Amino acid sequence: MKQFCLLLLLIAFFSCKQKVELTKAETQNITESVYASGRIKSRGQYEVFATVSGIVAQMRVKEGDQVRKGDVLFTLVNEAPQLSQENAAITARYQSVQANLDKLNEAQANIDLARTKLQNDSLLLARQRNLWASEIGSRNELEQRELAAKNSRLAYQTALLRYKQLQQQLTFSEQQSKKSLQISSTVSGDYTVRAKQDGKVYNVTKEAGEAVNPQTPVAVIGSGNDFILELQVDEYDVAKIALGQKVLVTMDSYKGQVFEATVTKIDPYLNERSRSATIEAAFTKGPPNLFPNLTAEANVLLRVKEGALTIPRSYLVDETYVLLQNGEKKKITTGVKDYQRVEVLSGLNKDDVIQKPHD
Structure with a gap:
């Protein structure tokens, strides 16, 4: 019984071994192409990110809405920047010239007082002379009047100098406060996110109430x-x-439909991890309805040869033999x-019969 089973197995083996697939070369059109795979994208498609961390205070748009460039998409809230802006505004108001009139008036009063004293001491000195x-x-009285007049002149000049320095200081403080308010307002503006394009x-x-950060698309x-x-095109073909x-x-x-497009862009950078390059193509004959991120497979046509003598690729041996x-x-x-x-191109004609090599 064992010998009979073995005999059947040997017969089956040799029968399979002797089965050879044959074919002849055929004349037909052949197209050389490069395979690519990828996805559908909306032109200008981009992810919206917040530039700062915060809580969504109000979401102004929903999926499907049409927006114009500059439209508010959502607003964020964060107490610290808000308080900083309010503080900057208060400081700016305080540092304004109007808010510091008292200091300037006091300095002006000191000038007036010093001027009056200088005038009096100058008159007394002239009388003493x-x-x-x-x-x-006496000589001593004259010297006392001269010293008093000299001190009065110095005090007057000092009062003038202090007034000028105070003016410069207040002007600088005002400009600095306005700049701080401007910076704070700019940061506050980051909490309003707008559309970059139509x-x-x-x-x-x-949604409103959820936290966001600059690393998460909204x-x-x-x-x-x-x-x-x-x-995506393999580096071998790019x-x-x-x-x-x-x-x-x-x-x-x-399913079952083929659409046409044209290569419009070739990225000059190869993805190191996938060893592929990205290309873009625009539809010339596309489907009626499209959505971002639909998957697609494509063949980029390199050249078409009409009336070529061809054989199945599976009949090639080492790429150059049959x-x-x-x-x-x-x-x-x-x-x-x-x-x-x-x-x-050469080495074979229509009448030659070739066999498929065994794997």
């Missing part, structure tokens, strides 16, 4: 009726891509290739 010329009074709100991730905005393809090349696109959302029907290995020269067939 006249008396001295008439040989009336478009449609596709996604909103936060919304997604893009064009409402203009969509592009963002595709050098073959050129602007203006035709792209054939398929999507799971539109097996004839008699098992002979023959070298051929290949040309345009797609994912199923390859052009034969």
Whole structure:
């Protein structure tokens, strides 16, 4: 019984081994293309981030809304910056010239007082000199009047200098306070987030009362009726891509349909992790309805060869050989290739029968 089973297995084995798939070269059109995969994006699509941390005070938009550039999307609240702004405003008001009139008036009064004293001491000195010329009074009295007049002049000059310094100080303080208020107001402005461009709100991730920070996107905005393809191309193929090349696109959302696009942008930077480059394509014949982040597969057409002699790629051996029907290995020269067939430039004709190599 065991010998019988073994015999059956041997017969089955040799039967499978002797089964050979044969074919001939065929003349047909062949297109060389590069495979790419990616997603649909709204033109100008971007994620909205807050520039500061805070709590959403009011969400002004919802998904599906149309917005214009500069429209308020949402506002944040944070007590510390608000208090800082209020403090800056108070300081700015206090440091204004009007709020410091008392200091200036006091300095002016000191000038007036010093001027009056200087005038009095100057008159007394002149009188004492006249008396001295008439040989009336002592030398000591004259010197006392001269010293008093000198001190009065110095006090007057000092009062003038202090007034000028106070004016400069108050002007500087006022400018500094206004600048602090301006900075504080700018920071406060960061708590109001606006749209950078006209478009449609596709996604909103936060609600009023929720916390946000500069690292977390709050919304997604893009064009409402203009969509592009963002595709990834392997580094092996990216050098073959050129602007203006035709792209054939398929999507799971539109089974069995093929759409057309054109390469419009090739990023000059290769992703180190995925070893792929990003290209963009614009639809020339697109589907009626599109949504951001729909997945897509595409073939970028490099060239089309009409009436080419072709064989299935699976019949190639080491990329440059084929097996004839008699098992002979023959070298051929290949040309345009797609994912199923390859052009034969030389080494094979229509009458040659070739066999598929075993895996």
